[in-house]
Amino acid sequence: MEWLKENTGENAYVLATTNDAPWVLGWSDRRVIAPGLFEWDLYEKEEWDAFFSTDDPETAKQFLERYDDPLYIYYSVNEDNYLGLEKFEGKYFQIVYNNGAIIYQYREGGF
Numbered sequence: 795m796e797w798l799k800e801n802t803g804e805n806a807y808v809l810a811t812t813n814d815a816p817w818v819l820g821w822s823d824r825r826v827i828a829p830g831l832f833e834w835d836l837y838e839k840e841e842w843d844a845f846f847s848t849d850d851p852e853t854a855k856q857f858l859e860r861y862d863d864p865l866y867i868y869y870s871v872n873e874d875n876y877l878g879l880e881k882f883e884g885k886y887f888q889i890v891y892n893n894g895a896i897i898y899q900y901r902e903g904g905f
Contacts, residue, residue, distance in 0.1 A: 795821035797891050798866060807834065807865045809858070813875050818868050827861065836860050846877065851884025858886075858900050866890070867898040 798808060799822045807825045810818045815828030827834045829842040837845075837857075845857045858865060867887070869877045871894065879896065885904040891897035 795868070795895070797897065798822035798824055798868065801890075802866060803864060805862075805864070807861045808868050809865065810868045811870075811875050811877055813872075814868055814870050817870075822868075824866075834861075849878055849880035851881055851886060854881040855884070855886045855900075855902070859902060863901060865900040867900060868895060869897075870895045 795818055798806070798818070802808075802822075802824060804824070807827055808818050808822060809827040812829050812831060815826050815831050818824070819826040819832065825834045826832055829835065829837070829839065841857070845854065848854060867877075867882060869875065869879065882898045886902065887898045887900055888905050889896060890899045
């Protein structure tokens with residue numbers, strides 16, 4: 795989470811799970827997108843459920859297009875957390891941090 799604060803712009807969005815979101819908001823001081831939390835959540839529960847359950851990078855891209863770049867995805871690796879990381883293996887996503895947590899950067903135009 796400190797990596798986000800030190801390596802992203804103040805206008806960055808960070809998508810996180812409900813478990814991670816309060817921590818990410820507090821430690822990174824960035825705009826956090828999470829199901830049912832904070833003012834940056836633009837989706838209904840059913841849309842979040844579809845996002846979490848997909849493994850398709852194109853579906854993930856369509857979900858994230860509502861937000862401006864830069865956008866990051868934060869995922870802490872622990873047994874109480876689930877995001878389905880397969881969806882972030884496409885050309886629109888790049889791992890920028892992988893040490894106890896995984897952070898992907900998303901670019902609408904791809905890398």
